[in-house]
Amino acid sequence: MGFIEECVERCALNAVQIHGDEDVKYCLKFKSLKLKGVKLIKGIRVKDRESLAVIEDCPADGFILDAYKKGLYGGAGQGFDRSLAVMANEYGRNIIISGGLNPDNVHDIIKEVRPYGVDVSSGIESSPGKKNVELMERFIVEVRLAEQEA
DSSP states (O other): OHHHHHHHHHHTOSEEEEOSOOOHHHHHTTHHHHHTTOEEEEEEEESSGGGGTHHHHOOOSEEEEEEOBTTBOSOOOOOOOHHHHHHHHTTOSOEEEOSSOOTTTHHHHHHHHOOSEEOOSGGGEEETTEEOHHHHHHHHHHHHHHHHHO
8 A cells, every 4th residue: 555655645646546356455445545535446357246246345436347357457358248337337336337348339338338437448449559549539429429318
């Protein structure tokens, strides 16, 4: 925690995002940062319904749902069963969808899941690590269209 607190102070961060197998007990250690107004965002690798259990008791301000891939924490570029994202919304928490999003599917996923937000990386790349402006623009257009239709 000391290193994270130091980074928050030095960089004047307003949020911390964690993407490991942190349990609720670990997340509770962020209470001192939360008292300073720093938001906690917890990444969850979604494999099955049991993967969502941490949402109930974790003090995070938001949860990024990403596909489970053994040995990889975030950035897999793969989707997951969206019905699990719908189930995650039942907890009444801020759910952010990630994993396998792109301009061709983000509109329908937003309409189906009604997430707090979406997170994209490889879905707007023309090659690994190279963002594509046209794909970014299309992605944003589709997100805004889905929001207007809500």
